[in-house]
Amino acid sequence: MVMVDIDDIRAAAKRISGRHVRTPLLPWPLAGSQVWLKPENLQPTGAFKLRGASNAIGVLSDAARASGVVTYSSGNHGRAVAWAARQYGIPAVVVMPDSTPAVKVEGVRVLGAEVVLVPVAERERRAEDILAERGGRLVPPFDHPDVIAGQGTVGLEIAEDLPDVDTVLVPVSGGGLISGIAVAIKSLRPQAKVIAVEPELAGDLAEGFAAGRRIGWPHEWTARTIADALRVPLVAELTWAHIERFVDEVVTVSEDAILEATARLAISARIVAEPSGAVAPAVALIRPEVASGRTVAIVSGGNVEPSLLVRVLTEYAT
C-alpha cells in the first residue's frame, strides 16, 4: 500500500493552483476567540472534492488524459470531476443512481459531462464497463493516493495560514479528506491534534477506531443521518491506513447539533453549509473541551436544498 506523504501534497498544491479557490481561514467568534473555519463550501462546485479531482486528472500524462475520465457519484465528487475535466478540456462520464434528483443530474450535465443513470447497485460495475469499452481513467471518490494528496492541500493551507494550530476538526465519510489533512498537519505541526467527526447515526469509523480495526455499518444505518455526504458505511483500506496512523481521536455529533450548526454558520459566519459541511463546526460549538487551543473546523461543502436551509433557519435562528 502506498502511503501519501507531504511531498505528494506539495506537488498536488502546485498542480491545482489556479484551479481551485485558495480559501482563507475565517475567525468564528461565536465558537470562541480561537476558532477558525476553513470554508471549502466556497469552491466553485460547492465542496472540497474539486481538489482531489483536479489533482487526479492533473497528474495524468497528456495522452492518458486525452482519453477522458469516468467516475461514479451522485453528489459532490461527480460535480467536481465534471468541473475539473472541463477545465482540462477532456471528456468525463459520471455514473449516477437512477434515483438521483433531477437537479443534481442537471448540475453535472451543465458542466459538460455525460451522465449515465443506472440502478444504484450497478454503479461501480457500469463505470468499469465504460472504461473497458471506451478507455479512459477512473477517478474514484476517495480510495486513491492522488485524490488523497489533492484533499491534503486543505491541510497544507491551514498550516501556512495558522502555523501554530492546535486542533483540526475534519468530517469523515470515505476518509479521503481526513487522510490528506492528517498527513499535512502531522508533517508540518506534529503536536497538533487531528480529530475526525462523524454523525452519531453514521458512526462506523468511531466504532472501528475504538476497536482498532475497520468496521462497516449497514447502508440502512448510515442512511439515517441528514448529512447525506457522510453516509459511506466503511472507510477504504487505504484511508484507514492513514487514519489509524495519523488521526488522534474520532468524535460524533447528534442530528440536532448538525442542524443547529448549519443555521449558526449562515447567520454568524455568513456562509451556507450543507449538513455534512456543518458537522465539524458543530463540535467547535457544543464541545469546547474537544476544540482546545487554536482550532480550525473544516466546512466541507455547501450544496444544500433551499427548503432544508429554510427549515433549519426557521427552527434554530428565528
Added chain:
Amino acid sequence: MVMVDIDDIRAAAKRISGRHVRTPLLPWPLAGSQVWLKPENLQPTGAFKLRGASNAIGVLSDAARASGVVTYSSGNHGRAVAWAARQYGIPAVVVMPDSTPAVKVEGVRVLGAEVVLVPVAERERRAEDILAERGGRLVPPFDHPDVIAGQGTVGLEIAEDLPDVDTVLVPVSGGGLISGIAVAIKSLRPQAKVIAVEPELAGDLAEGFAAGRRIGWPHEWTARTIADALRVPLVAELTWAHIERFVDEVVTVSEDAILEATARLAISARIVAEPSGAVAPAVALIRPEVASGRTVAIVSGGNVEPSLLVRVLTEYAT
C-alpha cells in the same frame, strides 16, 4: 481637499494585514463564466467596513490611539470600529439611535465598546460632545481619507488576484468603498471600468452623476429600500470628488432584483449576503451588458435578519 492615491492604499494594506480576512475571488458560474464575487461579508464583523476602521485607527500615533475612538453608526461601521478598537486594545464609544434593534446594540457591546443611545437627529452632535469631554478621535463612516484608503484595499486585492479585470461593480451609500476601489483599480488597471450600483429607491448618486453635481435625496425616499446599509441620501464632498474623477457609470437595480440576488447568492455561491451586499451581484445577474468582460461584483456585507433570509429563500429559491 486631499485625494487618496495608490500609495495611501498600499500603506493601508500593510497596516491592516492580519487584522482582516484576505478574501478570495469566487467564480460565480450562475452569472457567467467571467464573473467573480469578492465576498466581504466574510469579514469577522460581516462587512468590508473593518478595513477602513482598522486603517483609521492603525494610522494614529500610539499616544493618540490610547485615548480611544468615537463613532456614530447603527450598523456595520459601528461594529467594525468596535472590533478594530478591541484588536488594538483601546476604548471605543459607538453612538447609536435609540431606535436601533436590541440585537445590533448587543452586537457592538459584546465587542467591548460603550454604546450611547440618543435620538437619531442628535447622533453626530453627541459624538462631538463626547470627544470634547473625554478626548479621543472620531472615526467617521466614509468621509475621511484614512477610511477611504482602508476600503481601497479591496480594489488592490482584486487587481492582485485578477490583473486583467475589465469591470468592477461596487455598491454605493456614502461612497467610501467605491472611492477607494476606484483609485486602486484606475491606478493599476486604467482600462477597467468601475461601476457604481445603487437601489433605484436610493438613487441619489445616479441622479447626481447624470447631472454632474452632488444631489441629495430626502431621507424618507432612501428609507424605502430594503438595502438598509445603502440609505445614506448624499455622498460626501470628499467621496464625490473621487467618484466624479474615477467612476465610469452609475446603475440602479430594483428591489425585486436585490432580493432575488440575495437568494441566488445563498444557493449558488453558498454565501449569505444582506440585501445591501447583493446589489452589485444583482447587476451581474440581470444586466449582462453592464457586466462586460472579466467582471468582479463586490458583496459588501452579510448581516441579515434570519427572518428576511427565510423570506427571500422561500420566495425566490424554493
